[in-house]
Amino acid sequence: GAGVSQSPRYKVAKRGQDVALRCDPISGHVSLFWYQQALGQGPEFLTYFQNEAQLDKSGLPSDRFFAERPEGSVSTLKIQRTQQEDSAVYLCASSSTGVSYEQYFGPGTRLTVT
């Protein structure tokens, strides 16, 4: 079956612009996670949804970052007033149950802020 998909795969934004990154999880997966991967580093947790509820947003670096999953499937990560330090790969992962012992990752969106 289809895996996790993300769009766009690449995004270039000028500093100060708003961006929206989309994640389509595996059909039926309850849990959805967003991670940020800076160049040369491991992914870092941003936020977690169980169905449509955002249960953990402790990793969001500032109030410019906002995520939603209104119908419990597709999720959007929005970054307002982008800064150069936001340049990174944004990874989405989904899991079939509430226990995240196996997460399936999408290919990521590479965001470059110029």
Added chain:
Amino acid sequence: AQSVTQLGSHVSVSEGALVLLRCNYSSSVPPYLFWYVQYPNQGLQLLLKYTSAATLVKGINGFEAEFKKSETSFHLTKPSAHMSDAAEYFCAVTLRAAGNKLTFGGGTRVLVKP
């Protein structure tokens, strides 16, 4: 809280030689542990996971890892490296609770020499 340390950001091995990637973790409670592989411009692919069953875990592509509680380690090995093993490898830990995020190490890039 949990953390992961991967010793060695780069490892170079000859084709056919042993691959050994080191991972040490810190966790206040018994963890779940994972190894993921990332090929260029792709997402993370699960190699194997430890979820409290056998301490020696076998994964895909001939990789295996051993959970050693006394050493708080989860090192990844493969007896004979193949050119296709050239990639970046990430060790990750999560707590055994619903919806818990993965905490990743910094990654180890593997170069395979012919």
